[in-house]
Amino acid sequence: MVSLKDLCSGIPVDPLPEPRPRDDSVAHAPIRMLDLTREEERLAVQNALRYFPSHCHESLAPEFAIELRTYGHIYMYRFRPDVEMRSRPLPEYPTKCQSAAAIMHMIMNNLDPRVAQFPHELVTYGGNGQVFSNWAQFLLTMHYLSEMSEEQTLVMYSGHPMGLYPSSQAAPRLIITNGMMVPNYSSRSLYDRLFALGVTMYGQMTAGSYCYIGPQGIVHGTTLTLLNAARKHLNTNDLGGKVFVSAGLGGMSGAQAKAAVICGCVGVIAEVSEEALMKRYRQGWLQEVVADLDNLVALLRNARRRRKPLSIGYHGNVVDVWERLVVEYEASGDLLCDLGSDQTSCHNPFQGGYYPAQLNYQDARDMMHEDPVKFKNLVQDSLCRHVEAINKLASRGMFFFDYGNAFLLEAGRAGADVGRKSGLHATTFRYPSYVQDIMGDIFSLGFGPFRWVCTSTDPSDLEKTDEIAATIIEELSKKEVPVSVKQQFEDNARWIREAGQHQMVVGSQARILYSDQEGRVAIALAFNKAVADGHLQSPVVISRDHHDVSGTDSPYRETSNIYDGSALCADMAVQNVIGDSFRGATWVALHNGGGVGWGEVMNGGFGLLLDGSQEAAHKARAMLAWDVSNGVSRRSWAGNANARETIVRTMAANPGLRVTVPHEVEDDSLLDRALNPSF
Numbered sequence: 001m002v003s004l005k006d007l008c009s010g011i012p013v014d015p016l017p018e019p020r021p022r023d024d025s026v027a028h029a030p031i032r033m034l035d036l037t038r039e040e041e042r043l044a045v046q047n048a049l050r051y052f053p054s055h056c057h058e059s060l061a062p063e064f065a066i067e068l069r070t071y072g073h074i075y076m077y078r079f080r081p082d083v084e085m086r087s088r089p090l091p092e093y094p095t096k097c098q099s100a101a102a103i104m105h106m107i108m109n110n111l112d113p114r115v116a117q118f119p120h121e122l123v124t125y126g127g128n129g130q131v132f133s134n135w136a137q138f139l140l141t142m143h144y145l146s147e148m149s150e151e152q153t154l155v156m157y158s159g160h161p162m163g164l165y166p167s168s169q170a171a172p173r174l175i176i177t178n179g180m181m182v183p184n185y186s187s188r189s190l191y192d193r194l195f196a197l198g199v200t201m202y203g204q205m206t207a208g209s210y211c212y213i214g215p216q217g218i219v220h221g222t223t224l225t226l227l228n229a230a231r232k233h234l235n236t237n238d239l240g241g242k243v244f245v246s247a248g249l250g251g252m253s254g255a256q257a258k259a260a261v262i263c264g265c266v267g268v269i270a271e272v273s274e275e276a277l278m279k280r281y282r283q284g285w286l287q288e289v290v291a292d293l294d295n296l297v298a299l300l301r302n303a304r305r306r307r308k309p310l311s312i313g314y315h316g317n318v319v320d321v322w323e324r325l326v327v328e329y330e331a332s333g334d335l336l337c338d339l340g341s342d343q344t345s346c347h348n349p350f351q352g353g354y355y356p357a358q359l360n361y362q363d364a365r366d367m368m369h370e371d372p373v374k375f376k377n378l379v380q381d382s383l384c385r386h387v388e389a390i391n392k393l394a395s396r397g398m399f400f401f402d403y404g405n406a407f408l409l410e411a412g413r414a415g416a417d418v419g420r421k422s423g424l425h426a427t428t429f430r431y432p433s434y435v436q437d438i439m440g441d442i443f444s445l446g447f448g449p450f451r452w453v454c455t456s457t458d459p460s461d462l463e464k465t466d467e468i469a470a471t472i473i474e475e476l477s478k479k480e481v482p483v484s485v486k487q488q489f490e491d492n493a494r495w496i497r498e499a500g501q502h503q504m505v506v507g508s509q510a511r512i513l514y515s516d517q518e519g520r521v522a523i524a525l526a527f528n529k530a531v532a533d534g535h536l537q538s539p540v541v542i543s544r545d546h547h548d549v550s551g552t553d554s555p556y557r558e559t560s561n562i563y564d565g566s567a568l569c570a571d572m573a574v575q576n577v578i579g580d581s582f583r584g585a586t587w588v589a590l591h592n593g594g595g596v597g598w599g600e601v602m603n604g605g606f607g608l609l610l611d612g613s614q615e616a617a618h619k620a621r622a623m624l625a626w627d628v629s630n631g632v633s634r635r636s637w638a639g640n641a642n643a644r645e646t647i648v649r650t651m652a653a654n655p656g657l658r659v660t661v662p663h664e665v666e667d668d669s670l671l672d673r674a675l676n677p678s679f
């Protein structure tokens with residue numbers, strides 16, 4: 001094992017570490033086979049060799065060439081350090097400033113094998129959400145961070161540490177961009193080639209921005225989604241005896257089973273990968289595992305009748321589950337599913353994100369690189385079957401929603417009947433995206449996935465922060481606020497009061513809590529004070545999912561409820577990152593492609609270290625206010641009534657805030673008359 005000091009001493013070349021074969025004790029990313037030209041292969045190897053002095057090239061070039069041809073990418077396995085990869089208390093990191101240690105803490109958490117989906121390929125979640133593109137980049141980044149002063153900024157280009165640049169104390173210590181492309185060239189096929197060349201990278205949302213906190217983040221979001229879907233579409237606050245069916249028990253999708261039980265319903269989640277399924281089972285997030293459809297239906301009927309909250313993992317393809325539910329309906333008239341969704345990695349459907357029903361798991365993994373054209377056809381046929389079964393059940397009363405994974409988009413592209421609209425409304429399908437219909441209005445109130453990490457790594461610090469946050473949220477819910485806001489505060493107060501007992505921490509001592517601007521600022525200031533008073537042992541990092549009110553422009557997800565024609569524009573996410581960077585963020589990240597896939601979205605995020613100083617309090621106040629108000633303003637300008645009410649209320653409380661508020665066209669027919677005078 002190497003020490004953290006050795007880990008931070010740069011890329012070892014004298015001597016080179018011994019070559020490392022792939023280690024089968026962890027799951028590995030699917031092989032990404034591409035038909036690279038000889039010239040592209042040369043470029044990929046040459047690019048990889050840039051990290052090493054020329055005397056190493058003779059040894060490394062053939063090894064990198066083999067990695068490229070075997071796995072479709074040069075991960076540089078030989079340089080994967082022999083270290084226990086997990087976040088550590090800040091004083092353990094050999095750094096010159098605390099911010100650098102906090103960033104290291106977050107990076108090592110993103111690569112922790114308990115947390116990361118494919119840790120040796122540096123993938124945190126979502127099938128291809130890279131933290132870095134190769135191990136040399138990881139080592140070099142850790143080295144730069146260990147040397148960085150409070151007057152320098154580290155610059156990351158899609159996994160590559162370009163270097164340390166002089167800046168100032170007030171500037172961010174780290175600026176990350178991932179996957180930035182000249183817009184016309186942001187195509188998926190080009191991405192695969194550029195990733196193989198090692199010049200760009202898909203950072204998902206919180207993988208390449210070092211802010212992932214394990215599936216807990218998504219448990220909360222999924223819980224809120226299910227609760228609000230039931231309120232809106234099943235007309236109930238009580239999910240007892242209701243059934244939720246979906247697919248995926250991976251990085252984020254793994255949260256579905258847990259959330260279903262927290263909401264009190266029966267969750268049936270199909271998963272083709274035994275490894276992913278059993279991980280959730282061992283973790284206690286999945287209560288029952290079945291591999292037989294008859295058993296599944298029997299269990300489901302029983303739990304439904306007894307109104308018993310239960311999570312059932314079906315080991316197999318979700319298409320088989322949907323088709324069986326249709327058969328059950330046709331035979332008995334029983335609609336065995338009330339809420340339906342899907343969380344396969346459809347943002348990446350042809351390289352392991354979606355497994356077609358016609359093949360078993362291993363055959364699918366083989367075919368996707370041995371015969372990618374045939375594999376793509378099977379995926380598309382499977383998506384058509386998938387949607388056909390859902391359409392039948394939905395026509396009988398099940399409510400289906402897209403879970404922001406590009407499921408309907410890809411199914412539509414495959415020719416499935418998804419009822420896609422045309423023209424300016426082409427982002428809309430027969431079934432709403434959960435943001436369009438459920439979370440969008442919540443974002444418009446300014447509520448979003450605020451989160452924090454206690455860098456002491458001590459669970460007792462997390463408990464104290466839970467208590468602080470709960471008290472603040474409960475106080476805020478007593479204030480004079482609209483009913484919709486009160487409801488959100490109450491849901492979140494319940495969440496944070498129960499969060500500890502659900503044992504959702506995997507990796508760093510982190511917590512998520514949806515809050516609005518006022519709540520986020522108040523909680524951050526209270527944490528900072530608790531650090532200053534010594535009530536907390538060590539600084540707290542605050543952050544959020546990019547999937548938030550302001551962080552993401554994504555026409556099929558976060559901005560799918562933007563109806564003024566600007567859903568395809570990305571000014572909000574870019575403005576957000578720029579604005580956060582000069583208002584106090586410790587680091588910022590801007591990504592192409594997180595969540596719904598390459599080229600489909602622009603998203604940004606931040607990390608801010610609360611070290612107990614006055615300056616940290618000032619930064620948190622200024623940055624968090626912008627971080628929320630930016631998106632609320634845009635949503636208000638696009639015509640959302642919740643957002644308009646929220647921004648007007650926020651302006652009343654903040655004299656420095658002056659936002660342009662839209663004037664509504666009260667009489668719609670005016671537009672027709674103006675455009676067609678004979679109307």
Ligand SMILES: NC(=O)c1ccc[n+]([C@@H]2O[C@H](COP(=O)([O-])OP(=O)(O)OC[C@H]3O[C@@H](n4cnc5c(N)ncnc54)[C@H](O)[C@@H]3O)[C@@H](O)[C@H]2O)c1
Pocket residue numbers: 117125126127218221222247248249250251252253254270271272273276316317318319343344345346347348352353354355356357403404405406547594595596
């Ligand atoms: N819920 C949210 O708020 C939210 C947020 C962000 C992203 N997403 C999207 O959800 C998707 C899933 O994310 P993840 O991190 O869990 O990805 P993941 O790749 O870790 O998990 C997806 C799982 O689906 C399984 N799977 C694929 N096809 C299947 C099939 N036909 N039947 C059964 N199982 C199948 C895979 O084996 C895999 O384990 C991504 O597209 C992601 O972008 C959702």
